[in-house]
Amino acid sequence: MLIGIVGKPSSGKSTLINAITKSDIAKTGSYPFTTIDSNRGTGFAYKKCVCREMEKKCNQCIEVSNSETLRPIQVKLIDVAGLVPGAHEGRGLGNKFLSDLSEADILLHVVDTSGSLNEEGEEVPIGTYDPVKDVNFLEEEISFWIAGILEHGWDRIKRSARSTKTPVEDVLAERLSGIKINRHQIKKVFLKTELNLPLDIGEWKKEELIIFSREVRKVSKPIIIIANKIDRPKAKENLERLKDYFPKYEIIPVSALSDILLQNLHKKGKIEYKPLEGKLRKINLTDKESATIDKIQENILDKFENTGIPFILTKCIELLEYVIAFPVADIQKLTDGLGDKVLPDTFLLPKGTTAREFAGYIHKDLYDSFVCGIDARTSKKLSESYEVKDRDIIKIQSSK
Ligand SMILES: Nc1nc2c(ncn2[C@@H]2O[C@H](COP(=O)(O)OP(=O)(O)OP(=O)(O)O)[C@@H](O)[C@H]2O)c(=O)[nH]1
Ligand SMILES: [Mg+2]
CATH class of the missing domain: 3.40.50.300 (P-loop containing nucleotide triphosphate hydrolases)
Structure with missing residues (x-):
């Protein structure tokens, strides 16, 4: 982002x-x-952390009151x-x-x-x-x-929309993908x-x-x-x-x-x-x-x-409407693979990100070897198409 x-x-x-x-x-x-x-730089957004609720100490949060801890999340900016x-x-x-x-x-x-x-x-x-x-x-x-970017390639866009069966949002998305505009946004x-x-x-x-x-x-x-x-x-x-x-x-x-x-x-x-x-x-x-x-x-x-x-x-x-999610390796201790850091990472994800896509954000290999996710709060299995919710804590089970 x-x-x-x-x-x-x-x-x-x-x-x-x-x-x-x-x-x-x-x-x-x-x-x-x-x-x-x-100029490019990185700042922090803050979201309520899960550590209080899960009765853990993550050592990464800022305590703003007895009941709330805020987790800093890195966000990139360009001036x-x-x-x-x-x-x-x-x-x-x-x-x-x-x-x-x-x-x-x-x-x-x-x-x-x-x-x-x-x-x-x-x-x-x-x-x-x-x-x-x-x-x-x-x-x-x-x-x-x-509009200028579209106008520039307009004849080709028109030809492509008329001569192929490609939906119009896909034809326009192809032209606008370079400025990060996708077919879902065009469809809207x-x-x-x-x-x-x-x-x-x-x-x-x-x-x-x-x-x-x-x-x-x-x-x-x-x-x-x-x-x-x-x-x-x-x-x-x-x-x-x-x-x-x-x-x-x-x-x-x-x-x-x-x-x-x-x-x-x-x-x-x-x-x-x-x-x-x-x-x-x-x-x-x-x-x-x-x-x-x-x-x-x-x-x-x-x-x-x-x-x-x-x-x-x-x-x-x-x-x-971005959500944050916490990957963990141990769903009881909420630690990473080495078992020493509690809730070590947090990922900022576009709304609608699936469990498998989340795995891919953690590591490219995890996308390919994805078996299922496990919800640390309920211990329930999450399928590949499960839509990650805000403040989910998830263990990714992989075939490797
Ligand atoms: N009083 C006051 N002055 C400010 C504030 N923010 C910026 N300035 C002043 O406004 C002037 C322009 O600030 P810049 O941050 O260089 O503005 P910019 O939008 O990056 O300008 P360009 O790079 O030329 O487009 C500087 O003299 C700043 O000190 C503010 O909140 N209050
Ligand atoms: Mg400036």
């Missing part, structure tokens, strides 16, 4: 990837197109160059970064909520630019990018009868291509809005506007810069900062630092509970 970070220049994408991955992998700067080549209107036709840095997004399963759209950048990412007086516009233009750019679009898309794609004109591309974008690369720079003036009013305009979206108020500041002061031992528990305690600060912390506390933590950073990746896996 890969999460793509997108948005116009200077909205804070690179600051966001640094904050989420607790690193400084990406260069940041107050001028547009600071990022040219994409790409800024996107400006017309990018699909090559404006700004053009198509290059759009292709960086090919593998993404979900997009975080970073918006400058303070309204201090125009659509090119150039500074304008704070509050004078409407961030609602960004949401619309960015989605159109991505949809037009998909065709099931939306209100779109009135002719089943014979030979009848499609540009208009139908764009309608299809918009819809397939929604199912294949859903968007979460990151309302960044929430620490700045005008941002809170604009957050409400975004919520009014886009009621169906997940919108997360974020201050990536504040999170980085808190992380740095924590590293230096000047504060204690436990983001998952929402804990912030001053230890050894100068007066100036103390005043900055008070501002963050009052402006962000008291209003939104946290900087927005800690749970972004968790929201992503929830929105995609």
